[in-house]
Amino acid sequence: MRQCWLCGATGIHDPLDRHHIFGGANRNKSEKYGLVVDLCHEHCHIFGKYSVHKNAEIMRYLHQWGQRKAMRENKWSVEDFIREFGKNYLGSTFRPELMFREQEEESDEP
Ligand SMILES: [Zn+2]
Numbered sequence: 001m002r003q004c005w006l007c008g009a010t011g012i013h014d015p016l017d018r019h020h021i022f023g024g025a026n027r028n029k030s031e032k033y034g035l036v037v038d039l040c041h042e043h044c045h046i047f048g049k050y051s052v053h054k055n056a057e058i059m060r061y062l063h064q065w066g067q068r069k070a071m072r073e074n075k076w077s078v079e080d081f082i083r084e085f086g087k088n089y090l091g092s093t094f095r096p097e098l099m100f101r102e103q104e105e106e107s108d109e110p
């Protein structure tokens with residue numbers, strides 16, 4: 001079932017849009033690596049106070065989430081990610097060991 005990445009809604013009241021996590025020049029790469037999310041059209045995607053296109057903090061969080069997802073799924077280092085997308089979104093506070101812990105937890109799932 002499709003769900004809004006931000007609020008978890010299923011599109012009954014506000015239709016879901018597909019949003020490329022990394023747009024512009026990286027839009028095709030977002031598509032290629034599956035870095036797309038569903039978002040409620042009005043509230044969470046474009047117009048709402050906390051929508052990704054209106055709220056810089058939410059956008060930053062989504063970029064970080066997307067980078068971690070890409071690194072995990074492709075077994076990339078930060079450098080590998082920069083090679084593909086041209087930028088590191090995780091900032092200097094990023095600690096790889098947290099990502100590896102997340103990876104272990106996920107491997108328990110079927
Ligand atoms: Zn969008």
Ligand SMILES: [Zn+2]
Nearest residue numbers: 004007040044
């Ligand atoms: Zn939503």
